Amino acid sequence: MAERKKRERPAFNKDVAAAIGRHYKNVQTNKPVAYALMSSNPLIEVAYAAGIQPAFPENYACVCAARHVSKEYCGKAETRGYAQDLCSYCKNNLGYLYSADKNPPMGGIGEPDLLLMTSSACTHYFKWWDLLHEIYQKPLIFVNTPRVMEPDAIPDYYVDFAQREIEEAIVEMEKILGTDISHKRLAQTVNQSDQVVQYWQKLLELQKNVPSPLGLSDLTNALFVLIVLAGTREGVELMKKIYHETARLAEEEKGVLTRGEEKHRLLWLNIPFWYNLKLLGYFEDRGCVFPISDYGKYVWGTTRMDGNRSIEGLARKALGGELNTSVDAHMDRILEDIRSYRIDGVIAHSNKSCRVLSVGALDVIEAIRKTLNIPVLILDGDHADERVYSETEVMTRIDTFLDMLG
Numbered sequence: 001m002a003e004r005k006k007r008e009r010p011a012f013n014k015d016v017a018a019a020i021g022r023h024y025k026n027v028q029t030n031k032p033v034a035y036a037l038m039s040s041n042p043l044i045e046v047a048y049a050a051g052i053q054p055a056f057p058e059n060y061a062c063v064c065a066a067r068h069v070s071k072e073y074c075g076k077a078e079t080r081g082y083a084q085d086l087c088s089y090c091k092n093n094l095g096y097l098y099s100a101d102k103n104p105p106m107g108g109i110g111e112p113d114l115l116l117m118t119s120s121a122c123t124h125y126f127k128w129w130d131l132l133h134e135i136y137q138k139p140l141i142f143v144n145t146p147r148v149m150e151p152d153a154i155p156d157y158y159v160d161f162a163q164r165e166i167e168e169a170i171v172e173m174e175k176i177l178g179t180d181i182s183h184k185r186l187a188q189t190v191n192q193s194d195q196v197v198q199y200w201q202k203l204l205e206l207q208k209n210v211p212s213p214l215g216l217s218d219l220t221n222a223l224f225v226l227i228v229l230a231g232t233r234e235g236v237e238l239m240k241k242i243y244h245e246t247a248r249l250a251e252e253e254k255g256v257l258t259r260g261e262e263k264h265r266l267l268w269l270n271i272p273f274w275y276n277l278k279l280l281g282y283f284e285d286r287g288c289v290f291p292i293s294d295y296g297k298y299v300w301g302t303t304r305m306d307g308n309r310s311i312e313g314l315a316r317k318a319l320g321g322e323l324n325t326s327v328d329a330h331m332d333r334i335l336e337d338i339r340s341y342r343i344d345g346v347i348a349h350s351n352k353s354c355r356v357l358s359v360g361a362l363d364v365i366e367a368i369r370k371t372l373n374i375p376v377l378i379l380d381g382d383h384a385d386e387r388v389y390s391e392t393e394v395m396t397r398i399d400t401f402l403d404m405l406g
């Protein structure tokens with residue numbers, strides 16, 4: 001890949017990098033630590049309210065991929081008999097665990113005292129977390145939720161069911177901690193989580209501006225705040241800062257590219273290649289920006305919550321998100337956003353080991369091509385296992401696509 005042009009990135013990226021450093025220090029020093037699944041997990045806010053330090057194996061896999069270590073961890077898991085096509089977040093986690101690496105990225109992810117999961121997002125989760133339960137011999141608490149086919153019309157009994165699941169999970173957590181979790185404190189963390197979501201949603205609205213104020217790598221940094229710091233004061237302050245800096249950029253008509261440089265606005269489908277985020281810079285050098293991705297826009301930060309009705313808000317969070325909805329609902333949102341974000345090309349990552357986010361992808365691609373007459377490039381790869389990624393093949397295809405876009 002040719003030498004990238006140096007671009008000034010928004011200042012908040014440095015603050016996010018510092019927050020990531022603090023988070024990984026916390027997971028190694030704070031106690032108790034809960035491994036928590038990320039998507040739609042209502043127990044993250046409960047953990048912060050209870051003084052439990054959450055740690056996120058999925059996020060750690062992204063860190064390991066960015067440091068080019070996950071390929072070794074994934075390989076290590078495979079030598080222990082885990083299938084090649086198992087999710088690379090899961091394989092990274094197991095390989096890290098079995099490697100007993102003396103010098104892991106960011107110092108490691110600590111050891112869990114309990115495990116907090118939700119069923120709503122991914123079929124991989126049950127087996128993965130069950131395995132962690134077996135390995136660490138620590139309590140596993142999970143919230144079971146039904147699949148939501150129509151996100152705009154969630155039946156009340158779904159919400160009631162999810163609420164009961166969360167209430168039972170809280171009782172289990174209280175038994176383990178030997179103390180009650182304060183309702184007041186939970187209301188506070190839910191409100192703080194809601195504020196982070198509110199800033200995030202406003203931030204995504206700003207991305208409709210031309211030029212797009214942020215690029216996809218900036219947005220993926222902001223995602224860390226949305227997910228990992230959900231429910232914390234630190235998260236609110238940081239997301240507020242990110243929003244205000246972006247709003248200023250939009251007002252001044254500044255973007256990752258200038259108005260004259262921004263030739264194409266692309267949509268990224270599926271998870272980015274965490275081991276090759278510099279690829280996004282290559283697109284920028286060719287006049288292309290990604291104002292949104294489906295992964296950034298529909299999986300996280302989709303549910304507003306009210307601390308006065310904390311459990312209901314958390315139940316709605318558990319039921320929400322792209323991973324818990326139908327392909328039809330997902331497709332409708334994408335087509336609408338392609339129009340509103342003025343997208344004129346799509347890059348679809350055909351993700352080898354995340355079949356969950358790949359389900360229905362070909363239908364979505366066909367709808368984009370046929371309904372909107374917008375070109376779509378499909379790139380083969382994986383979110384965290386770079387062993388299946390071919391730089392030569394990917395770059396050849398991208399260059400051909402961008403030449404065609406003009």
Ligand code: SF4
Pocket residue numbers: 087088089090121122123124125323353354355356357383
């Ligand atoms: S398979 Fe996909 S949705 Fe499931 S844990 Fe892996 S990356 Fe997440």
